[in-house]
Amino acid sequence: MRLRKRIADVWPIMPGSERTPENWPGWPEGKKFAFVLTHDVESKTGLGRCQPLMQLEMELGFRSSFNFIPEGSYRVPAELREELTANGFEVGIHDLKHDGRLFASLHAFKRRAARINSYAREWGASGFRSGFMLRNLDWLHNLDVQYDASTFDTDPFEPQPEGCKGVKPSSHSGCRVRPSLTRLTVNNQPSILLQTVTSSFPIPCRRIRHSSYCCARTR
Numbered sequence: 001m002r003l004r005k006r007i008a009d010v011w012p013i014m015p016g017s018e019r020t021p022e023n024w025p026g027w028p029e030g031k032k033f034a035f036v037l038t039h040d041v042e043s044k045t046g047l048g049r050c051q052p053l054m055q056l057e058m059e060l061g062f063r064s065s066f067n068f069i070p071e072g073s074y075r076v077p078a079e080l081r082e083e084l085t086a087n088g089f090e091v092g093i094h095d096l097k098h099d100g101r102l103f104a105s106l107h108a109f110k111r112r113a114a115r116i117n118s119y120a121r122e123w124g125a126s127g128f129r130s131g132f133m134l135r136n137l138d139w140l141h142n143l144d145v146q147y148d149a150s151t152f153d154t155d156p157f158e159p160q161p162e163g164c165k166g167v168k169p170s171s172h173s174g175c176r177v178r179p180s181l182t183r184l185t186v187n188n189q190p191s192i193l194l195q196t197v198t199s200s201f202p203i204p205c206r207r208i209r210h211s212s213y214c215c216a217r218t219r
């Protein structure tokens with residue numbers, strides 16, 4: 001309760017985060033907002049639910065991004081990656097081992113970044129998100145990816161709570177940084193996904209109204 005009081009002026013929407021980037025022409029074809037749906041697959045159980053989730057989203061007309069852990073507790077079958085991309089979904093990289101040690105030191109990060117880059121090449125992945133949303137934006141240029149989604153505008157509940165204070169993508173250390181909304185935790189269970197998205201919708205809706213952009217993260 002005390003935390004809620006302390007964060008009331010920044011959560012769930014930080015004043016000023018609606019500012020648009022300089023020279024931003026707006027969304028294509030005059031669209032009013034963008035909504036991005038991403039999944040972090042964190043266990044064998046989650047891996048087994050990727051296909052039903054993909055089917056459900058296709059029925060509803062969505063396409064999302066599935067982020068897999070290359071050296072975690074499961075191995076990602078090449079057939080699953082291929083099926084996802086053949087159906088228009090994106091396959092991304094979620095950390096390397098998901099052990100909270102990715103940014104322990106620059107030396108260790110560079111070693112792990114080389115392995116992440118080799119998985120990105122092998123998988124044809126262009127996006128990255130770290131485990132636990134840990135980050136050091138100044139080191140991002142070591143990753144050969146087109147964008148990083150390891151930050152958010154504001155989230156006092158994360159281990160590294162300070163965000164980038166805006167919701168629109170920006171550039172940092174030669175990498176595109178795409179802030180994420182982190183309030184949807186559904187363990188990739190399709191039926192719960194719909195429930196959670198629906199019950200969490202006041203936040204995404206308020207963010208969309210406020211800033212015309214929202215990137216939702218489920219795990």
Ligand SMILES: [Zn+2]
Nearest residue numbers: 040042131132
């Ligand atoms: Zn994770």
